[in-house]
Amino acid sequence: MRWILMPYKRYADFSGRSQRMEYWLFSLFFWGVIIAIMALAELSGALGESEEPPSLPFVIPLALFILASFIPSVAVTVRRLHDQDKSGWFYLLSFIPYVGGIILFVLMCIGGTRGPNRYGPDPRGEAGDIFG
Template identity: 55%
Template sequence: MEWMLMPLKRYADFQGRSRRKEYWMFFLGYLIVTILLAVFGGIFGSTGDGASGLFLILFGIFVLAIFIPALAVQVRRFHDQDRSGWFVLLNFIPYVGGLIVLVFMVLEGTRGPNRFGPDPKDPYAVDDVADTFG
């Protein structure tokens, strides 16, 4: 659960690196909430009392609230592979852009520090602040 919520804690943090686990657990959490909203919207929306509109509004609010963290974690995944965050724009290429980004999200990050920060998998990595004062 910690990995699912970590991108929400780093809401608009486009700096640094994120592991594959952080990205995919966040994606899984997003998928679970989306499915639950769709199921409840289907169940309660069939009553005809306007409940489907409520779930549609809730889904819209959820998507708007989650957009920035989803974008930020994707940028940090590209940073983990020592690529620019601008690679996110590949999503806008019709038909193949999403597939290209999917392949990049599956690839392992670079080992050791890169220009975007220390390796998030390395438990002994020191950041600049600890290195300065330690």
């Protein structure tokens, strides 16, 4: 659970490094919550008989969650790039249509540099050197 919440604790911390587990568990949590809220909205529409759009009560929580998660999402992605000794400006690749997201996805899958780099010490510490 601490890996999922760590990006929220380091809300706007764009310095340092983050390992793959922190990034991917945060991403899984982020998309899981979005899918769950959308599924609840869809189910409430299928079960409800009201005149208003069924998803309306779910739009506000969904929007608040996305807004609250936007900065931590960018920050953990930048720290993940730092773990590979790449500049955070590589995040801008995601704005290139079609290929940018694929390139960033591949970069998020690649392991970080072993030992310290210009962005800080290895987030895996000594255990990463032994078991990594």
